[in-house]
Amino acid sequence: xxxxxxxxxxxxxxxxxxxxxxxxxxxxxxxxxxxxxxxxxxxxxxxxxxxxxxxxxxxxxxxxxxxxxxxxxxxxxxxxxxxxxxxxxxxxxxxxxxxxxxxxxxxxxxxxxxxxxxxxxxxxxxxxxxxxxxxxxxxxxxxxxxxxxxxxxxxxxxxxxxxxxxxxxxxxxxxxxxxxxxxxxxxxxxxxxxxxxxxxxxxxxxxxxxxxxxxxxxxxxxxxxxxxxxxxxxxxxxxxxxxxxxxxxxxxxxxxxxxxxxxxxxxxxxxxxxxxxxxxxxxxxxxxxxxxxxxxxxxxxxxxxxxxxxxxxxxxxxxxxxxxxx
Numbered sequence: 001x002x003x004x005x006x007x008x009x010x011x012x013x014x015x016x017x018x019x020x021x022x023x024x025x026x027x028x029x030x031x032x033x034x035x036x037x038x039x040x041x042x043x044x045x046x047x048x049x050x051x052x053x054x055x056x057x058x059x060x061x062x063x064x065x066x067x068x069x070x071x072x073x074x075x076x077x078x079x080x081x082x083x084x085x086x087x088x089x090x091x092x093x094x095x096x097x098x099x100x101x102x103x104x105x106x107x108x109x110x111x112x113x114x115x116x117x118x119x120x121x122x123x124x125x126x127x128x129x130x131x132x133x134x135x136x137x138x139x140x141x142x143x144x145x146x147x148x149x150x151x152x153x154x155x156x157x158x159x160x161x162x163x164x165x166x167x168x169x170x171x172x173x174x175x176x177x178x179x180x181x182x183x184x185x186x187x188x189x190x191x192x193x194x195x196x197x198x199x200x201x202x203x204x205x206x207x208x209x210x211x212x213x214x215x216x217x218x219x220x221x222x223x224x225x226x227x228x229x230x231x232x233x234x235x236x237x238x239x240x241x242x243x244x245x246x247x248x249x250x251x252x253x254x255x256x257x258x259x260x261x262x263x264x265x266x267x268x269x270x271x272x273x274x275x276x277x278x279x280x281x282x283x284x285x286x287x288x289x290x291x292x293x294x295x296x297x298x299x300x301x302x303x304x305x306x307x308x309x310x311x312x313x314x315x316x317x318x319x320x321x322x323x324x325x326x
Contacts, residue, residue: 001114001128003136007143008107013154015104019074019096021150022106025050025067030159031149033297036060046070055298084138085121086131088113106150110139124169141165141274148276160254160279162297166305168312171268172319174240178262180315181242181271182235184209190314193307195226207233210248227251252300254278271315273308 011018021027025038025048034054042049046069053062063084068077079091092110099105118131125131145163152161170177180186184207188197193214200208212226230248235241242260249256261272279296 001132003112003114003132003139004110005136005139005143006107006109007140007147008105009147009151010099011104011106011151011154012102013104014102015074015096015098018104018106018150018154019071021154022076022094022096023069023071025052028052029294031153032146033149033162033164033294033301036294083112084135086115086118086125086135088115106147108143108146110143112139137167152278156278158278159293160297162275162277162279162300164275164277164301164304166273166308168271168273168309169265169268170271170312170316170319172316172323174262174264174269176319177269177271177315178237178240178242180318181260181262181311182237184233187211190318191311192314193310205235205237207231207235213250249277252280252296254280271312273312275304275308277304 021031025040028035028038032054036053036055038053039051040048041051041064048067048069050065050067051062052065053060055061064081065078066081069075070077074096076094077091078093079089083090090110090112092108095105095107097105097107112135114128114131114135118128119126121131122134125134145165148163149161152158180190182204184197184199184202187194195212195214197209197211200210202209208231210228210230212228214226227250228248229246229250231244231246233242233244236243240262243257244259245255245257246253255278256275258273258275261274263270263272277300279293279300
């Protein structure tokens with residue numbers, strides 16, 4: 001079973017600048033939050049084998065990528081000698097295409113082939129169709145985050161962008177899970193880390209509210225202090241999705257936006273939480289207690305993941321109680 005996905009973005013940047021960024025793996029630790037470091041293992045005029053070290057779900061991982069450079073047309077071809085779990089092979093190509101008015105089009109294609117037998121690799125995935133969906137979602141999420149990071153770097157000259165996607169499972173109907181996520185009026189009684197919530201507008205689809213949230217260790221002030229966050233959301237019952245942005249984000253962030261997506265799976269629901277953050281380069285150092293940008297990104301990512309997990313877990317407990325479970 002073969003898979004393919006393409007991502008593209010139009011950038012307000014010189015094509016040679018963008019190509020240089022894609023060509024040089026030295027830039028990856030600055031660009032991509034998960035990347036810890038890279039090292040060139042083999043090198044010739046137009047080819048390299050690069051070792052990539054990263055963090056995935058809090059665990060260190062590493063892999064090699066073979067890259068071939070076609071500088072005349074701003075193209076990078078690559079393949080992974082040992083691809084990610086579930087895959088027999090993976091390869092792809094980056095392209096930078098000049099456009100008018102100092103812009104360029106950046107595209108990346110990814111091709112892969114599933115293993116014949118995917119059983120025993122990951123809990124909850126036992127068929128090739130389940131593995132195919134998992135791989136596609138994983139690749140899609142990572143590629144989208146890469147494009148956002150590249151855009152922020154070349155257009156805003158910032159390395160302080162953080163993109164985070166987390167996935168959770170609940171043994172409950174997706175419509176019931178969505179209803180709890182959309183019902184902000186019930187949040188204060190359901191969420192332990194939420195002190196209070198002031199609803200400014202709510203027509204069932206469009207919402208604006210201010211919430212006071214207790215800080216956790218590693219965030220602004222002392223643990224247990226309150227910080228005020230203003231959020232604007234759109235809830236789409238048809239697609240079981242919620243998008244939001246925060247005109248008044250938590251301390252240490254210049255911008256914070258994201259979305260929730262709930263979808264049905266065998267045995268219940270999958271809840272996807274996505275955050276897109278631009279850190280305040282000065283403020284986040286004071287909030288996190290470190291000047292190292294990578295460490296600050298890790299602390300913020302951990303905080304957001306904990307809050308997302310706490311919200312999903314609270315939904316699960318509420319639905320367990322309504323179903324009469326202990």
